[in-house]
Amino acid sequence: MAIPVADAFLPPDIHVAHLLAVATAVTAVGAGTRATTLVGSVALLALVAAGVERHTLLTESVLVELGALAAVSALLVVFTHLRDRHEQALVRARSVSDTAQRVVLRPLPERAGPVWLASEYHSSEADAYVGGDLYASARTSHSTRLIIGDVRGKGLASISDTAIVLGAFRAAAHRDIPLPELVAYVEDAVRWGLAEFSASEADLAERFVTAVMVDIPDDEPVVHVVSCGHPPPLLLRRAGAVVTTLQVPEPAPPLGLAFGGMYDGMYVPAIFPFHEGDRLILYTDGVTEARDGSGEFYPLAERVAIWADRAPGPLVEAITADLEQYAGGRVDDDMAMIVAQRGRVPATA
Structure with missing residues (x-):
């Protein structure tokens, strides 16, 4: 005009x-x-x-x-x-x-039995919700079970292996079977899945999944831990802001490496005290291997102690924000984290 x-x-x-x-x-x-x-x-x-x-x-x-x-x-x-x-x-x-991605990696409930949960996930691929890290939770009739894991590789290329692990865990974790049997079931499913979808035997030998599976009984102040080549969980005590690394005495190799008889041993769970108010921090190496400008790794245990008085949700938010700031605003690897806080244990325990 x-x-x-x-x-x-x-x-x-x-x-x-x-x-x-x-x-x-x-x-x-x-x-x-x-x-x-x-x-x-x-x-x-x-x-x-x-x-x-x-x-x-x-x-x-x-x-x-x-x-x-x-x-x-x-x-x-x-x-x-x-x-x-x-x-x-x-x-x-x-x-x-x-x-589809949200179906593969479902959000954790805020509470599972007497356990309060919070989680954080970050994929290295832009605009992707799922990558090479994974987590899930399940309820049995008397306990809460958690898994956190890291598929070899990162980003969208590892989603198929992520789906195999999560599918196997969800199919069996709700059953009242011992934790070692659950880990063996997941291991068997991972071996089958890797063999089914790998292009060659050479590729199969290079594919594996590190994982930690835990079982938190409702009526006993302990946590059962099986580690398959994964970074050890941290335990933040309610009193004294004490952070303990839960080193499993008999760790198993990563899932998938038992192929061909590489590992024929039994999965032996380690038992650690887990009292009311204690918090369990499960994480992948995307957290602890994040680096600052000088190349130093992120000191997760030291940072967790700073926010010892925080509930699971605020604790996860504080760690995530601090991690991004520590890494200069960009975390280049897949990253997953779960914080589980023990609620009240029945007096009859």
């Missing part, structure tokens, strides 16, 4: 009506097909108005400008239509992807 008004006050040898194409082009960049069509039509009417004002509407120059503007507007309308179709397809694909 401004261009034909300005055109009326300009000398006859200065003609700016060709700038009307800019309005249509700018609209096409940030708007949809309808808006581009509307602005293109108004631009054509404005060019006609400018030609009428100068009494040059039927001259060869103005007719050429009208034809060129109509052609440019039509092309921009087609462009926005195709772009909108691609964006809709991308939104649908993103929605399906997000749903």
Whole structure:
């Protein structure tokens, strides 16, 4: 609308009506097909108005400008239509992807029996919810079970192995079977899954999953831990802000390495005191191997002691924020963490 008004006050040898194409082009960049069509039509009417004002509407120059503007507007309308179709397809694909990823890595409940839970997950892949790290929880009739693990590799390429581990754990963890039997079941499922989906035997030998599985009985102030080549959990005592590393005396190799008889031993759980108010911190190496600008690893145990008075949710939030700041705002590896706090143990225990 401004261009034909300005055109009326300009000398006859200065003609700016060709700038009307800019309005249509700018609209096409940030708007949809309808808006581009509307602005293109108004631009054509404005060019006609400018030609009428100068009494040059039927001259060869103005007719050429009208034809060129109509052609440019039509092309921009087609462009926005195709772009909108691609964006809709991308939104649908993103929605399906997000749903599928959230099915694989379900959020933990805030409470499982007498145990309060909080968790944090970060994938190294942009816009991805699932990567090479994993966690899950399950309830039996008398205990809460947790798993945290790290698939060899990171990002989207490791999702299939993540799904195998989580599927096996969820299928068996709710049953009233001893923790060693649960670990053996998951190990068997991982070996089958890796063999089924590996392209070659060489590839199979290089694929494994480190994991920690814990069982927290409802009626006993202890925690049972089986470690399969995973970083040891931390135990934050309710009193004294004491952080203890739970080193398992008889750790097992990572899941998947028992293939071909590499490990035929029994899974032996370690038992540690876990009283009311104590917090158990499970994590992957994406936390402890994050580095600052000088290359120093993140001191998780020292940082946890600083926030010893915090509940699981605020504790996880504090560690996550501190970790990102420590690493300069960017954590390059997959990262997962669970904080579990023991509630009241029945007096009959």
